[in-house]
Amino acid sequence: MKMKKYGAMKVFIANFPFDLTETAICDxxxxxxxxxxxxxxxxxxxxxxxxxxxxxxxxPRSAKLAIKEMNGYRIAGRNIAVTKSTSESTRTHRQLNxxxxxxx
Numbered sequence: 001m002k003m004k005k006y007g008a009m010k011v012f013i014a015n016f017p018f019d020l021t022e023t024a025i026c027d028x029x030x031x032x033x034x035x036x037x038x039x040x041x042x043x044x045x046x047x048x049x050x051x052x053x054x055x056x057x058x059x060p061r062s063a064k065l066a067i068k069e070m071n072g073y074r075i076a077g078r079n080i081a082v083t084k085s086t087s088e089s090t091r092t093h094r095q096l097n098x099x100x101x102x103x104x
Contacts, residue, residue: 007058007059007060008036008037008056008057008058008059008060009056009057009059009060009062009063009064009084010037010054010055010056010057010063010084010085011029011054011055011056011057011063011066011067011082011083011084011085012052012053012054012081012082012083012084012085012086013025013029013052013053013054013055013070013080013081013082014051014052014080014081015051015052015078015079015080015081016051016052016053016075016078016080017051017075017076017077017078018048018049018050018051019049019076020040020049020075020076021040022038022039022040022053025038025040025053025055026038026055028070028075029055029057029066029070032057032062032063032065032066032069032070033057033058033059033061033062033063033065033066034057034058034059034062035055035056035057035058036056036057036058037054037055037056038053038054038055038056039053039054039055040053041053041054054085063084066082067082067083067084070082071083
C-alpha cells in the first residue's frame with residue numbers, strides 16, 4: 001500500500017513475528033482508523049520479513065490511539081513495539097539489531 005504525506009501520521013512497528021504478512025499488519029491496525037499506507041520491511045536479498053514495518057494513518061489521533069493500545073501487544077509469543085515513526089526509531093532498531101541490513 002502506498003504511503004501519503006499530508007496530514008497523516010506514520011507509526012513504526014517492531015518485533016512482530018517474521019511470518020506476519022503486510023495484509024495481516026494492516027488488518028490488525030485498521031481498527032484504529034483509516035490507513036493510508038502499510039509497509040513491511042523485507043530483506044532485499046531473501047525477500048523475508050525483517051520483523052518491522054510501518055503503518056500510516058490518515059488522522060494523527062488514530063495513530064496515537066494505535067500506539068497507546070498496541071505497544072507491548074502480544075502476537076504469537078512476541079510483544080510488539082509500536083511508536084511514532086521517526087528516522088531515530090528506525091536507526092535505533094537497526095543499532096539494536098546489527099544483523100539486519102540497511103534498507104531504503
